[in-house]
Amino acid sequence: MSEAIHIYHTNDLHSHFEKWPRIEAFLRSRQQLHVETGEECLILDIGDHVDRWHPYTEGTHGKGNIELLNEAGYQYVTIGNNEGITMTYEDLDSLYEKADFKVLAANIYQQNGERPKWALPYEIHTTTSGTRIAMLGLTANFQKLYSALGWKVSEPFIELEQQLSALKSKADIIVLLSHLGIHDDERIAADFPVVDVILGAHTHHILHHGKVVNQSLLCGAGKYGFYVGHVELTVNEIGEVTDKKAWLYDTNEFNEIEGESKWEQSLLDVGSQALQEVVATLPEALETQWFTPSILPDILCKALREWSSADCAFLNAGLLLEGLPKGKVTKADLHRILPHPINPCVVSLSGSQLKEIIMQSLNPEWPHMPVKGFGFRGKIMGNMVYDKIDFIKTNNGLVKYILIDGEKLNPEKQYKLVLPDMFTFGYFFPHLQRSQHKEYLMPEFLRDILAWKLKTD
DSSP states (O other), X not given: OXXXXXXXXXXXXXXXXXXXXXXXXXXXXXXXXXXXXXXXXXXXXXXXXXXXXXXXXXXXXXXXXXXXXXXXXXOEEOOOHHHHHSSOHHHHHHHTTTOSSEEXXXXXXXXXXXXXXXXXXXXXXXXXXXXXXXEEEEEOOOHHHHHHHTEEEOOHHHHHHHHHHHHTTTOSEEEEEEESOHHHHHHHHHHOTTOOEEEEOSSOOBOTTOEEETXXXXXXXXXXXXXXXXXXXXXXXXXXXXXXXXXXXXXXXXXXXXXXXXXXXXXXXXHHHHTOOEEEEESSOBOOOSSSOOHHHXXXXXXXXXXXXXXXXXXXXXXXXXXXXXXXXXXXXXXXXXXXXXXXXXXXXXXXXXXXXXXXXXXXXXXXXXXXXXXXXXXXXXOEEEESEEEEEOTTSOEEEEEETTEEOOTTSEEEEEEETHHHHSSSOHHHHHOSOEEEOOSOOHHHHHHHHHHHO
16 A cells, blocks of 8 residues: 655745745644645755844844744754854854754764764654655755854765665665755756655755656755745555655745734844844944945945954945944844845955956946845945055046055055955855955854944944
8 A cells, every 4th residue: 555755845944934924834734634634744944944134033043943943843954054154153053952853964063073962964754654764964065164163064975975875774765855956956866866855955946846857856945935845755565656746835825824914023023122232332323325435334344354354355335234323233233234144254365366356346337236145135236345445546537556555556465355255155256256265254244343343443
C-alpha cells in the first residue's frame, strides 16, 4: 500500500510579517487535515526568516522570529545568511534556545571544529508507516564573513558528499534544505542523484510546479511570504518514491485573518519599545538629502573612516533613509534611518586601483538607480559621499587628479579604503568583488558606527 508524505516549506521571509497570520493559519489547517486523513505532514523553513531590517527582529535579537515559527508548528529549519552573518556570535548562538523545532545546518562549525550546540547536520524523520526521511541542511558558503564573526563554514558540496555517505543505509528518502541558491541546487541534482527533493532558498527563485533535474525535484517559494510551497511524495511499501509533485500557494489568496493589521502593529510596537535606549542628544537637526550635499551622510562617511582607521572612505547617500531631528536620538531612530544589515569593509588597494574605483563611483547614472539586494534595504543609490577624497577638476568639469587626505594620489602607494560591504558583493565594482585584500569589520552595522560617532562628538 502506498503512503503520501506532504512537505510544506517557506523561505526568505526576511521578517516581512504582513502575511504571516495567514501563513500560520494555513499551515495549522493543513496539519489538521493530514492528521484526519492519516497522512504524514512536515513543515520546514529554508532560512532567512530573520532579517534585522524589521524593528521586531532587531529589538528581540531574532528570538521573536523563533516564537512565530514555534507557533506555526515548524519541525525543521536551516539557517540563511541573515541568521548566520548579520547577527553577533552571541545572538546566533542563543537564537534557537527556545525553538520547538530542529535546526539542520551541516556545514557550520565553531572555530574549534565542533558543531554548535543548536545545529544538527541531519535528522532522520520516521513516518508512522516506517518510511525514513533524512532531512539535511546546508547554508551559503560565506567563509570570510563567518570567520570574522567567530564561526567556520565548510564547503557545501564536500560536506554534502560526506553526509550522504553517512546516510546511505539510514534513510529511504533524502530531502535537502538548501540555502545555497538555484544554481548550486541544480549542480547538486546533477552530481548527487540520490537526493530526492531539494527545497531551495537564497536566490528567491519561484518554481510553481518544481523543476526536475536528473532524479531530483527542485523547489523554491520566492521571498517575503508571497508563497508557501507544498511537495507531495508517494512512497511504496518498500520505501521507494514512486511519484513527486510540487506546487505553490499564493498567500494573497489566503483568507484574511481578523485583527492581522493590529497584530502586525503590535510587532512594531514590541520592537520599538525594545530600542528606546538613548544614544545621543543632538543640539540641532541633521539633514539627509540623496541628490544634494547634506550633513548626515558626511558625518556617517567620516565616522566610517575614523572607526576603521582607513585612509579614505566613500558611501552612497541613499543608505540614510531620513535625517535626525534635534534632541534625543534612540536606537529605534538609528534603526529607522539605517535598517540595512550592512557592515564596513576595508579594502587594501594600490593607488592606481583606488583611482579606478573612485572614477567608477562617479558614474552619473548611479544616483537615481534603484538598488535591491546586497543587504540594502532602501530604494535609491543616491549621490556618492567622500571623506579624505577630493577632486581637482578642469574648467569643463573633468577630473584632473584626485587628492587623498590633501595629497595627490600616488599610483604606486598602498591605500586603505573603507566602504559599505554591499559594494564588494554586487556588480558595482568588479575589482572589489574579486579582490583578495578585503577585511570585513563585524559585527558592527553602519548604524552602530553612526551611534559611536554621535556619542563621541
